[in-house]
Amino acid sequence: MSSGGSSYGDIHRYEPARESTAAAIAIVLLTVVEVVFVSLFVYGLMSSWASTEFGNMFAGALLAMIFIDLAFILLLYRKEFLPDVMIVKKRRRKWEDLYVREEDKDGVEVDTGDLTETIKQAVYPYYKK
Numbered sequence: 505m506s507s508g509g510s511s512y513g514d515i516h517r518y519e520p521a522r523e524s525t526a527a528a529i530a531i532v533l534l535t536v537v538e539v540v541f542v543s544l545f546v547y548g549l550m551s552s553w554a555s556t557e558f559g560n561m562f563a564g565a566l567l568a569m570i571f572i573d574l575a576f577i578l579l580l581y582r583k584e585f586l587p588d589v590m591i592v593k594k595r596r597r598k599w600e601d602l603y604v605r606e607e608d609k610d611g612v613e614v615d616t617g618d619l620t621e622t623i624k625q626a627v628y629p630y631y632k633k
Contacts, residue, residue, distance in 0.1 A: 514592045516592050517589070517590040518587060518589050521585050521587050522584050523585055527583075528584075530580055534576055534577045534580070538577065541566055544566055545563060548562065548566065
């Protein structure tokens with residue numbers, strides 16, 4: 505579904521999310537696995553696994569698995585349950601990204617009369633004259 509509007513902020517394209525049941529079940533199962541990994545990691549911290557060589561490596565591997573599992577949960581959620589929306593944005597020119605007016609894009613000469621005002625204008629982009 506798309507709209508014909510081309511003004512700033514109009515929705516150009518909107519595709520609803522698929523919201524599949526298989527993805528919801530996968531997210532629930534991955535969340536259960538995440539809870540198991542977190543509980544094992546907390547148990548390892550409480551029982552001082554970090555004092556042994558292999559316990560420290562096991563705790564590090566558990567921490568890595570926690571973040572990898574969380575990444576898969578977020579990936580599935582974003583892909584299956586968030587709509588794809590494209591919004592019309594204002595196109596900006598190169599000098600607008602630097603907060604410089606078009607007529608000042610080539611720069612200004614340094615005036616020796618009031619050097620502090622020139623430096624303030626160069627450093628602070630929103631400085632009022």
